[in-house]
């Protein structure tokens with residue numbers, strides 16, 4: 001780090017600024033404006049990410065609503081191919097789910113949960 005008159009040569013931490021400035025070693029941004037702009041971008045990013053997540057769950061639930069016809073045990077096996085044909089978002093976020101109907105951990109999203117069985121996914125309704 002370059003050092004001059006008790007201050008270090010730093011680069012602003014806001015990626016759209018990146019201006020070089022002299023300041024104490026622990027200073028991250030060249031100005032309070034950059035700090036503010038950086039923080040507001042962070043909030044936007046989080047919003048964008050979580051909205052994307054919600055979209056995938058919504059898409060998955062909509063697909064399942066169309067396909068799901070439960071047997072007498074309340075489950076339905078759907079092949080990976082059929083899900084893919086319906087543009088099922090396989091990378092959707094799920095939470096682990098325990099159910100008496102299945103020994104093991106299911107993955108849940110929206111009102112459904114599932115586990116993988118070979119080339120099939122077996123779905124249950126949770127609500």
Ligand SMILES: [Zn+2]
Pocket residue numbers: 012013014017018019029030031034
């Ligand atoms: Zn800056």
